[in-house]
Amino acid sequence: MVKIVLWSGLRRFTDGTLEFETAAPTLGRAMADLVAQYPGLGPIFDQGVSVAIDGDIVPPNPAMALPDGAEVHFLQQMRGG
Amino acid sequence: MAKDTANELRIVGTRPDRPDGLDKVTGRARYGADISAAGLLHGAVVRSPHAHARIVKIDASKALALSGVKAVVTRADFPTGLTGEAWDLQENTMAGERALYDGHAVAAVAATSAQLARDAAKLIEVEYEILPHVTDVDAAMAPDAPIIREGAADHSVPEGLHPNVVRYIEFGHGDLEAGFAQADIVREHQYKTEAAHQGYIEPHACMGQMGADGKGEMWVCTQGHWFIRKMCTQVLGLDASQLRVTPSEIGGGFGGKTTIFMEPLSLALSRKAGGRPVKIVMSRSEVLRATGPTASASMDVKIGMTKDGKITAGSATFRMQGGAFAGAPVDMALYCAFAAYKVPALQHVGYDVLANRPKAAAYRAPGSPMAAFAVESLVDEMCTELGLDPLEVRVKNAAQSHETSSFGPKFGVIGLNETLAATQAHPNLSVPLGPNQGRGIASGFWFNHGGDTSVSMALGEDGTVTVSIGTPDIGGSRASMAMMAAETLQIPYDNVRVNIVETGALGVNEPTHGSRATFATGKATVEAAQSMIVEMCKRAAAKWGIEPEAVEWRDGAAHPAGPNAGEYPPMTIGEIGAAMSNTGGPIAGHHESVPAGVGESFGTHVVDVEVDPETGRTTILRYLVVQDAGRAIHPAYVEGQYQGGAVQGIGWALNEEYVYDDMGRLQNPVFLDYRVPVASDLPMIDTVIVEVPNPGHPYGVRGVGETGIAPPLPAVANAVAAATGVRMRHLPITPSKLLSAIKASKNG
Amino acid sequence: MSKIHITTKVNGEEVEFLADPRDTLLDCLRDQLELTGTKEGCSTGDCGACSVTVDGTLVCSCLMLGVEAQDKQIETIEGMAEDGELHPLQRKFIEHAALQCGFCTPGILVAAKALLAKNPDPNETEVRYWLAGNLCRCTGYDKIIRAVMDAAAEMRGAA
Ligand code: FES
Ligand code: FES
Numbered sequence: 001m002v003k004i005v006l007w008s009g010l011r012r013f014t015d016g017t018l019e020f021e022t023a024a025p026t027l028g029r030a031m032a033d034l035v036a037q038y039p040g041l042g043p044i045f046d047q048g049v050s051v052a053i054d055g056d057i058v059p060p061n062p063a064m065a066l067p068d069g070a071e072v073h074f075l076q077q078m079r080g081g
Numbered sequence: 082m083a084k085d086t087a088n089e090l091r092i093v094g095t096r097p098d099r100p101d102g103l104d105k106v107t108g109r110a111r112y113g114a115d116i117s118a119a120g121l122l123h124g125a126v127v128r129s130p131h132a133h134a135r136i137v138k139i140d141a142s143k144a145l146a147l148s149g150v151k152a153v154v155t156r157a158d159f160p161t162g163l164t165g166e167a168w169d170l171q172e173n174t175m176a177g178e179r180a181l182y183d184g185h186a187v188a189a190v191a192a193t194s195a196q197l198a199r200d201a202a203k204l205i206e207v208e209y210e211i212l213p214h215v216t217d218v219d220a221a222m223a224p225d226a227p228i229i230r231e232g233a234a235d236h237s238v239p240e241g242l243h244p245n246v247v248r249y250i251e252f253g254h255g256d257l258e259a260g261f262a263q264a265d266i267v268r269e270h271q272y273k274t275e276a277a278h279q280g281y282i283e284p285h286a287c288m289g290q291m292g293a294d295g296k297g298e299m300w301v302c303t304q305g306h307w308f309i310r311k312m313c314t315q316v317l318g319l320d321a322s323q324l325r326v327t328p329s330e331i332g333g334g335f336g337g338k339t340t341i342f343m344e345p346l347s348l349a350l351s352r353k354a355g356g357r358p359v360k361i362v363m364s365r366s367e368v369l370r371a372t373g374p375t376a377s378a379s380m381d382v383k384i385g386m387t388k389d390g391k392i393t394a395g396s397a398t399f400r401m402q403g404g405a406f407a408g409a410p411v412d413m414a415l416y417c418a419f420a421a422y423k424v425p426a427l428q429h430v431g432y433d434v435l436a437n438r439p440k441a442a443a444y445r446a447p448g449s450p451m452a453a454f455a456v457e458s459l460v461d462e463m464c465t466e467l468g469l470d471p472l473e474v475r476v477k478n479a480a481q482s483h484e485t486s487s488f489g490p491k492f493g494v495i496g497l498n499e500t501l502a503a504t505q506a507h508p509n510l511s512v513p514l515g516p517n518q519g520r521g522i523a524s525g526f527w528f529n530h531g532g533d534t535s536v537s538m539a540l541g542e543d544g545t546v547t548v549s550i551g552t553p554d555i556g557g558s559r560a561s562m563a564m565m566a567a568e569t570l571q572i573p574y575d576n577v578r579v580n581i582v583e584t585g586a587l588g589v590n591e592p593t594h595g596s597r598a599t600f601a602t603g604k605a606t607v608e609a610a611q612s613m614i615v616e617m618c619k620r621a622a623a624k625w626g627i628e629p630e631a632v633e634w635r636d637g638a639a640h641p642a643g644p645n646a647g648e649y650p651p652m653t654i655g656e657i658g659a660a661m662s663n664t665g666g667p668i669a670g671h672h673e674s675v676p677a678g679v680g681e682s683f684g685t686h687v688v689d690v691e692v693d694p695e696t697g698r699t700t701i702l703r704y705l706v707v708q709d710a711g712r713a714i715h716p717a718y719v720e721g722q723y724q725g726g727a728v729q730g731i732g733w734a735l736n737e738e739y740v741y742d743d744m745g746r747l748q749n750p751v752f753l754d755y756r757v758p759v760a761s762d763l764p765m766i767d768t769v770i771v772e773v774p775n776p777g778h779p780y781g782v783r784g785v786g787e788t789g790i791a792p793p794l795p796a797v798a799n800a801v802a803a804a805t806g807v808r809m810r811h812l813p814i815t816p817s818k819l820l821s822a823i824k825a826s827k828n829g
Numbered sequence: 830m831s832k833i834h835i836t837t838k839v840n841g842e843e844v845e846f847l848a849d850p851r852d853t854l855l856d857c858l859r860d861q862l863e864l865t866g867t868k869e870g871c872s873t874g875d876c877g878a879c880s881v882t883v884d885g886t887l888v889c890s891c892l893m894l895g896v897e898a899q900d901k902q903i904e905t906i907e908g909m910a911e912d913g914e915l916h917p918l919q920r921k922f923i924e925h926a927a928l929q930c931g932f933c934t935p936g937i938l939v940a941a942k943a944l945l946a947k948n949p950d951p952n953e954t955e956v957r958y959w960l961a962g963n964l965c966r967c968t969g970y971d972k973i974i975r976a977v978m979d980a981a982a983e984m985r986g987a988a
Contacts, residue, residue, distance in 0.1 A: 005490075007251070007489065008251055008252045008253050008254075009237065009249065009252055012239070043236040044236055044237070047235060052490035054490075055483075055486075055490045055491040055492060055493050056493065056677050056678060056679070056777070057490070057528065057679060058531075058675070059675050071490070071491070073489045073490040075252075075416070075488065075490075076237070076250055076252070077412075078412070078413060078528065096926070098923050098924065099923065099926070101931070102922075102923035102928070103915075103923070105931030105934055106919040106923060106931075106934055106935075107866065107906065107907070107909070107910055107915075107919065108864075108865070108866015108867065108905070108906035108907050108909075108935045109866065110931055111865070112865075112868070112932060114859075114865075114868075114869065115859075117863075194849075195856075196851060196852070279966075280966045281930070281932075281966055282868075282876055282878055282930075282932045282933050282964055282965070282966050283870065283930070283932040284869070284870065330930075330931065330932075331930060332868070332870075332930045332931070332933075333929075333930040333966050333967055334930075362869075364872060365870065365872065365873065365875075365876075555929065555930050555967075556929035556930065556967060557926065715926075717925070717926035717972070718929070720926075720971075720972075721926055721929050721967070721968055721969075721972060722929075724968060724969035724970075724972070725966070725968050725969045726969075727969060728968075728969035728970070729966070729969075751871065751873050751875060752870075752871045752875035752876055752964065753873060753875045757964060757966060759961045759962075759963075759964060760956070760957040760958075760960040760961050760963070760970040760973070760974065761954075761957040761958045761961040762961075763957070763969065763970055765953075765975075766969050766971045
């Protein structure tokens with residue numbers, strides 16, 4: 001299982017829940033499952049997010065495998081300098 | 082994995098001369114404005130003198146009547162139907178229905194000389210209908226504020242906010258109420274910073290050429306030529322691959338040259354002028370009026386602290402305006418705000434707000450300096466109130482490796498403890514202070530960045546090596562790449578040449594931004610070298626008739642790996658290069674990726690100031706930068722980043738600000754009035770390079786460019802408070818502001 | 830506007846060019862004589878990127894008209910290395926990493942050379958005040974000041 005953590009500003013789209021467990025094998029599947037459950041997240045994800053997998057901030061590649069036991073944090077899209 | 086000890090490194094950590102040094106001390110290096118071409122035309126831009134106005138009519142007939150004027154473009158020459166960020170870029174390149182800020186481009190002209198182009202620009206008549214404007218962030222959120230653009234808000238913005246609020250950020254963790262309840266004191270204040278400009282000494286300059294077939298060329302000073310290519314072609318509705326962009330040397334960027342301003346205008350003018358090349362060089366006042374400063378900020382911070390200095394809870398509400406478009410770095414500011422602390426309960430709220438000012442561009446650790454100013458000032462105030470040592474309080478609450486960060490995910494390996502310990506040990510902290518003098522301490526943080534990266538490397542016939550990279554060299558990065566390539570290949574530094582190549586020569590590269598060049602391009606350079614080593618070992622194996630796995634690379638040569646592989650004399654990189662035509666052809670290595678394993682960097686600064694009680698002028702007496710570099714490839718250029726960042730921060734703290742009048746016109750668009758620090762304002766800037774290697778980079782690099790601009794803002798304000806007893810919560814701390822604050826405190 | 834014919838000496842060589850009366854000396858150096866080593870950072874005399882010497886005096890070439898250059902002796906960055914040999918200041922700038930982007934460097938080198946001609950043994954404060962008209966946004970000046978002092982020491986030793 002993989003733990004997904006959303007930022008607290010998304011509470012209003014997810015009936016207040018911010019942490020999820022998922023068995024999705026990839027990041028893309030995990031995101032699609034979330035959107036299926038909470039359609040309000042669709043436009044947010046489409047607009048772009050940043051993802052930290054076990055602390056490593058990476059581009060949200062949908063094909064990325066989620067290792068068992070990983071902690072995946074979604075962050076509002078980071079913009080560099 | 083990071084190498085365990087510095088001992089086994091031969092080149093990394095030394096200080097060789099930079100490869101482009103000779104060109105840059107002799108005036109030979111070619112920057113943006115230094116190019117010319119046959120048939121060259123010069124462009125000039127007509128800019129709005131109004132903060133907000135409807136463009137009623139543009140009449141260019143008088144300009145076009147001048148002999149030598151070849152083309153005029155307005156928004157009518159651009160494609161329609163763009164959306165999102167592409168529309169923002171197009172609108173900022175050239176105003177459409179309305180001019181949105183003082184300096185917004187409304188037309189452009191190309192002529193046979195620069196003088197003529199400027200004359201012609203003055204003859205272009207623009208009729209405006211002036212509209213109400215707003216430039217202050219808090220005023221722009223007020224219910225009666227003029228609406229800058231309806232419908233500009235994205236999905237993040239909850240209902241009921243002013244239409245000028247275009248993005249909303251909220252995140253946090255823990256039980257805030259409970260956290261504040263555990264504190265012995267809870268304090269809350271508002272802090273403000275003004276917009277500052279990156280202030281690179283080289284104004285934007287480009288030469289663009291484009292034919293009717295939509296194929297074009299561009300020479301431009303930029304931090305990232307693939308960004309230029311993507312943005313120019315989006316704005317002009319062209320195919321990305323049909324534009325070839327070659328970067329010039331770049332005279333500073335600091336984030337401000339990661340986007341487009343007048344570059345598409347040179348292409349549009351060229352196309353209209355029959356494909357003649359058009360050069361546009363901005364004046365300093367154009368740079369200040371129309372290119373990216375950073376955001377201005379209004380910030381509320383609340384912190385709870387126990388008597389012994391433990392932080393129990395914190396909240397930050399930041400409002401930032403980044404001009405007439407979304408993109409103020411309020412999100413990054415919030416991510417950085419409490420990053421140096423381990424706090425059980427935190428709440429972050431942010432508003433990205435439109436105002437009638439130029440479109441903000443990135444500036445060195447975007448958002449982090451403002452956040453540091455607010456949080457590190459309040460922490461300092463509370464330390465003073467409780468009689469605690471500010472450095473010990475920072476140690477006590479320091480964020481730790483592998484523990485949850487203030488912004489959510491766990492940190493990897495970070496070097497904050499080591500940075501604070503090195504600060505505590507530094508002799509500057511025990512220098513006694515005199516009257517009217519004070520010492521200020523503050524920390525800062527930046528994430529650093531990976532990003533699209535593509536590098537290739539080729540072996541020459543004589544065993545020397547060419548590295549092609551896509552990140553422009555702003556501060557000596559050619560040297561760092563050559564060092565990492567030479568270290569990996571185990572050949573002399575001088576046998577490597579690093580070229581920054583045009584957009585046709587590599588896969589897409591993100592700019593030199595986010596402190597990523599030494600990390601990301603460096604990592605890709607090492608990977609490319611390793612793939613070249615594999616090929617070179619293969620060539621040796623074939624010659625020797627053994628398996629490639631039985632060959633190892635050492636001292637710049639292929640060797641049989643151990644006695645079982647057979648007895649062969651080593652084959653040097655020179656021998657392999659000389660023979661390559663007959664052993665399978667050219668040898669090259671390349672690497673493309675978005676590198677993971679970015680390493681965050683913390684820094685702590687200590688500044689001693691003296692305030693003249695008669696004039697309110699603050700003088701920097703002593704300055705110390707301590708920062709974790711992961712590993713310094715070329716320590717002199719790391720020190721240079723620390724010193725340069727610190728001084729930019731000092732400027733932001735003491736002098737620099739955008740000043741607008743009642744009409745929304747920028748009042749200080751020249752260096753005389755927009756005053757950046759000069760040599761006589763400053764002492765030497767002491768540096769300590771802390772090295773806690775980043776496990777995500779082959780040599781442990783973190784990226785060092787940005788963190789250093791964040792701590793100076795609060796460190797200077799804290800030092801001023803220590804010197805005067807007066808707390809300045811609104812930057813810059815100009816002599817007149819400080820003097821009146823000192824007077825007010827005496828009368829109060 | 831009709832142009833004016835100017836004859837002058839740049840880096841010891843006699844040159845001619847046609848100047849628009851509104852062109853600055855900086856424009857003429859860069860555009861007419863293709864000496865692009867001298868940089869424009871502001872055109873208002875505030876940044877020093879355009880520093881050259883005219884008859885031995887340090888000036889901002891953006892504040893002087895091209896037509897004023899008639900019969901002068903002008904020295905620019907391009908003339909600083911002699912016979913392919915770098916001036917000690919140039920060498921020390923590379924050695925001390927006193928440049929990052931390098932855009933301010935030509936102006937600072939020309940200004941520093943003018944300082945050392947006047948005062949071969951300046952202290953740190955004197956160097957800082959002399960160079961106060963030359964903006965550098967990258968380095969924070971630390972390594973620039975060290976490079977100038979070190980070059981001065983070497984030149985004194987060599988003299
Ligand atoms: S360009 Fe002459 S002083 Fe700046
Ligand atoms: S080195 Fe960039 S301005 Fe001085």
